[in-house]
Amino acid sequence: MHRSQLIAESLNLLAASLLLISFAMLSRRRTQRLITLFAWQGAVLFLSTILVAYSAGLTELYASAALTLLLKVIVLPWILHRLVRKLGAQWDSEPLVNIPTTMLVGLALVIFAFGLAQPISQMATTITRNTIGIALAVIFLAFLMMITRRKAITQVIGFLAMENGLFFAATSATYGMPMVIELGIALDLLVGFFILGIFFFQIREQFDSLDLSHLESLREE
Amino acid sequence: MDLLTVLALPLLGALLLAWFGSHRFAAELNAGVSCATLIAVAFLVLHVLRGGPLLAIHEQFFVDSFNVFLVALTAFVGFTTALFSRPYMRIEEQRGRLNAKRLRLYHSMYQLFMAAMFLALLTNNMGLLWVAMEAATLSTVLLVSLYRTRASLEAAWKYFILCGVGIAQALFGTILLYFAAERALGSEGMTALLWTHLNSVKGQLEPRVLGLAFVFLLVGYGTKVGLAPLHNWLPDAHAEGPTPVSAVLSGLLLNVALYAVIRSKVLVEGSIGSYLPGHMLMVFGLLSALLGAFFLWRQRDIKRLFGYSSIEHMGIITFAFGIGGPIANFAALLHMTVHSLTKSSIFFTAGHASQTADTQQMDGIRGLVSISPTIGWGLMLGSLAILGMPPFGVFASEFLVLTTAMREHPWTTPWLLIALGVAFAAIFRKVQPMVFGESDAPPLPHSPALVPVFVHLALVLMLGVYIPLALADWYRAAAQLIGG
């Protein structure tokens, strides 16, 4: 099966690039650059979904691919850009942990993720065997990014990146969840995002900055 | 169809209140809708009592002995909380901490939250369960930040991020579950994630995948249960949100999250056929109980105090589920019920108490019995009940848990003993001076709605000395269902 071979190859390529983008996000400081990277991630996700849909011939996957394109490549990045400009949060201040260390930890996490995914990918029926490991890695990396960054907005981007990883896992490992659930997830994502938007402004007007160091008053003193 | 009405009514209410939420009678409307829901649930319960477990709408929804009493509980507490919130919110409005716009948001979100809870409880589909849990989070986030103070915003933000991330883990777990299920049931559309189907074939599900899936589900939903060390959002959210929200968070949301954990535990345990999940739950439970108890020791804010107490009790329940077996499961289910009843009633009184003293700092609250005996005795009895003093029902479950633990896992009992002892000392030494002693604070402008408090406490008292047969049967059946 030459064609499926090709598709599998290119899927793996996409997966790899997804991972690459995640690493890039870990290393970047400027918020706009992060957003762009996030958009790219969305695009890759879109492509991979299309490919899976094509190879498996599942129509509803096209729908979710479209949804991805709409939400994650166009709408969210656009809104994020506007927010950043409005709130003047172009620069993220120095992350809690310095970049090289973060990269090393990330590397360890990737290895761990692959190790976890090994037995699972053995039993995958889909043509996209090892992608689940990559998805897991992407999730871990996003998690790491959320832990290490200081600005609210970067944390949100990390959060969204994590969603991407999940979505990728859903599509690649299992040819997508049932449509209802896809929709539900997308809806939640959207709502969640709008709530975030509201938050940004509220936080801004209360603390006139998005620096999370202001959000540390509730503690056991 | 009772089931649909139960789901539809709160949604309808949410829409209505999105319109009329700022109207003078919004509070009454809110209570009315909750009451209607309660009635619908009553019909549903009767239906189940007569006809036994039922599936509906392509098996997407179901009611079995495990979720039926939780549905009833949710509807009931939802209703009483709506009743309580009427005067409470009115006082808040008078004190100028809220305005009409916010009240509208509050009312509609409240109903939305209820709808999400019912969806989570009634759905048979693990995916929909996830969606509902996420929806429940989203609908409460804005409620937590209702006061728009710095603190409330911070609390809401933490709540949102922590639970969001947690929920994301749960989603990955669900995906893994689906991944495994697909191979057992085939990917034919919607059936692959139906709990009933999974339960019937759990023997054939791939153990390793389910093991991984359980970890993600546990961490994910466990965050919402408030298991230590994933609990950090809980005290903030409870302390900073408006009291009715704290009441429903503590009384209902935690239960539902735990419900999700247990549903998945059943599948996983069946598949990998070892006590691994049980032991995980036990460890989490003990840790939460202990940490919760020690956190209690140093609290100054009354609502924060009882937030931590929720962590402690969730720990005990989780621990009981972890032990497994008919008695421990029975105890856990009973404890879920009495805890949400007691804790919500405590939050009612705590809310009014902090309104009377015009502060949530416990040092500022003194001599409640001399200002308003009902509030004072309500708080005193509620605290004693939550501390596991007989003849209140909390004691019944703790009795079963402790005795079973002593028999099955003696090594755990010293820790439980420490946790319970410290919690008792910590809470009671704070509550006593609040209730007793002198005070010169003026009484409340509105007569507080304490009927719910005493109704709850009366129920808890009853469960301590007499458990109705139907309820007991549900518990038993559920305990069987959960097995372990």
Add this chain to the structure above:
Amino acid sequence: MKTLTFVRQFGEVLLAIAIAPLFAGWIAQCRAWLQNRSAPPLVQPYRMLRKLFQKDVALAADASRLFRATPYVLFGTMVLAAAIIPSIATDLPFAQAADAIALIGLFATARVFLSLAAMDIGTAFGSMGARRDMMIGFLAEPALLMVLFNAFLFSGSTALPGVVEASATHGSFIDPSLIFAAIAFLMVLLAENARIPIDNPATHLELTMIHEAMVLEYSARHLALVEWSSDLKLLNYACIGFALFLPWGIATHGADGTAALALAAVALLAKLVVAGGIFALIESLSAKLRIFRAPEYLATAFLLAVLGLLVHLLLGA
């Protein structure tokens, strides 16, 4: 027969009441000889009693009934004790009423009443004396109990008649443990009866007084009864000691004809004469201890009694 025993009982009690002052007088006389002073006549105590009975009572203004009843209560307890202790014969109807432990209780009752009476007037010395006397009490009782424990191990009974009978059947050898016990008992006896080295019955130096301080407020007939009963107390203790350690001559059950009784009476008198001499000797040789040396003294007594106990358990007599 029954009536006879009652007659015998009555006679014994009367005898005790009668000779109690005499015994005290005898000790005083011996002591005088030993300290080569000229001795008062033997009947001196009787004269004093008579004189006191004649006097008017000078009663403190706010003395309560308790204060006035106490002398009679003391007298009652001591007479009862005299009735219970088998000083001449064992087969007494009252002997059943109490064993030695109960006798200790009886003496304690007397002590408590006297202390309460001493506190009743509310003077400085009265309450001081009461406090000290109660202290001697709780120091002495453990030792006394251990002594009785010895007797019980030896005879299998704490009822004095039982002890006497046992040693009578036992033949008259001295158990080594009993020697320890006897010494301990002697020490306790001196302490309990307010004699040197714990208290000095002859002192009138306020701060050293114990018994005297308690009876300070009593006068006339009350004082007479108090003194009489303390004489009785001394006699009782002596008789307990005889019953425990020197039961020879006491008419045992069955063998108690008139002759035996007469013999027993003579034996008792002889023992008393000797005992009086010994008391006097001790009191002349030793000096009064400071009040807080009393614990050491009574601890020694306790120790001896315990040693006796252990010796007995060890030798398994």
Add this chain to the structure above:
Amino acid sequence: MLIAPIDRSLTNHCLTLLLLLVAAWIALGLIGLLRPHSVRFVAHVVFPLGSITCLAFGALAALFLVSGHLAEVMTLPLGLPNLPFHIRLDPLSGFFLLLLGLVAAGISTFAAGYFRSGQGTAPGLLCLQYHVFLASMALVVLADDAYFFMVAWETMALSSYFLVTAQHRIPEIRRAGFLYLLMAHMGALCILLSFGVLQGGRWQFTFDTMRGAPLSPFWASAAFLLALIGFGAKAGLVPLHVWLPEAHPAAPSPVSALMSGLMLKTAIYGILRVAFDLLHVRFWWWGVLTLGVGLFSSLFGAIFAAVQTDMKRLLAYSSIENIGIIFTGIGLAILFAACGLPLFAALALTAALVHSLNHSLFKSLLFLATGSVLHATNQRSLGKLGGLIRRMPWVATLALLGTLAIAGLPPLNGFVSEWLLLQSFLFTPQIPHPFLSMLIPLGAALVALTAALAAYVMVKFYGIIFLGQHREPSLVHAHDADWMERIGLAWLALGCVVIGVMPQFALRAAGTVTADLLGRTVNLTSPFWWIAPVTPKQASYSGLVFLAGIAGVLVLAFGMVRILAHGRIRRTAPWDCGYPWQTSRMQDTAEGFGQPVRHMFGTFFRMQRELPTPTDAEPHYRVQVEDRLWRTLYLPIARGVQRLADWIGLLQGGRLAVYLLYSFLTLIALLVFVL
């Protein structure tokens, strides 16, 4: 048995009737709520009814004991599913119910006269709590399954807590209440765990299944130790006693009487139930442990009582002492039973039971007396009392009986039980164990020491409150107790005298219990006016002869003196070695009276003294005595918890990233775990 013809039909329904009476108590309590603020209604209607109910209760229990039935059982339609409330009436519970009924009757009568309207809890509510307290104590004794027992047990603790904090406006009282409830709860948890060990598996929490359940020596010992800790905490065994001297003085006097006289006895009941009924094996070292703890507690209590300056605290410590004596008896009984000497075990157990009965009589009598004193003078400090025998003759006379009884003096009841205990000590050399047979007898000396110390304490108590001169001028206005209070006091005093003079009745009651638990009784054949527990030859005692003898000689002597001499009396100023001007400040103070004990047992105390210097303008002397255990045991625990809580508090640092890190690490850890 005692009463030959008894109505069988009645005795067959003892249990039902008893339950009805318990229900009646609760009903009375609720009636009190009808008019919560009317003192007269509560005092003149509810409490008298309550005391009548108590009488009936005691009578029924006595009837059951003499009827010679072994056990009546019953289940209520309440409780957990598969575990309804089981109820059982057997000689052991019968004995304690008898005690409850008799004593509570007196206390309720007194309370009818006692409760005044003050700030604090409303009288109606107080009445409810009071009667719920009574009912829960009865149910504790009647319960026959672990769950019902615990429910009744904790209800007892709770209701008594509310009674203690009746005057909740006073901070010290709140502190006392908190400490009390905390200790009670911890104890209850231990008891619960002990039942957890004893239980027979799923839903088998009834005492019947526990009786049958076979346990390995290890688990049996665990159960016993947990029970000992749990019940010891309620009984006030050292070192779990700290709550007792705080809580008992804090409560209103009738409540102190209930707690000290009756509630502590439920703990005795509990330990007996576990040790002799539920556990089927007994090991000698249990007995030695119990004996040791008991002896130490009794000595400790007596010593601390001797140095107290607050009359109710003094009585509270004396409760610790008496509880210690009771536990000594229990320990001996366990020891004897474990060594296969059932007769002597029966003797020791009898001593313990009779002493429980006696203690509840005279201790409640004395607490009530302090209540009357408190009302008459508003003084609790011994330093401000004195000479009350001239102002309140009734209370003084009745209290004198109580004092003599608790001092363990014949012919009153306190002596009987201590005598029995010493008798049982006499047989300890027969224990087949080389060291024990030599060591245990020394315990007898300790008991004697404690008894004599108790006499010392009680002379101090009575002498300083009632004798001497008024230490405060205000005491001149002190008034005697009203007639309801007098009846209550008189009833209890009567009990002390009757049991003292005719102990045979008490012995028979206890005999039914020992026969049930150990299969043996002490020798009960002797006629009612004297007792000879083993054989008449070995030892015997007759309170009646004592009373008659002393009284007879007293009357004779009085008569003779009057005939031979004359009755002339001159009232004069006291002669105090001719010291001219006497003032009331020259009497011994409470501190002064305690001085010898402070001097001799100094190691027990933590003392702070302020001594006057020769140059003082107005010299004053203050001494404060504290319990060492408080600083060496309890405060360190509290501090440890505080420190731990502080460390754990650091977990909640407020930084979101750290929280995320927690969940991330948890996730990783679990993944590694399942890997």
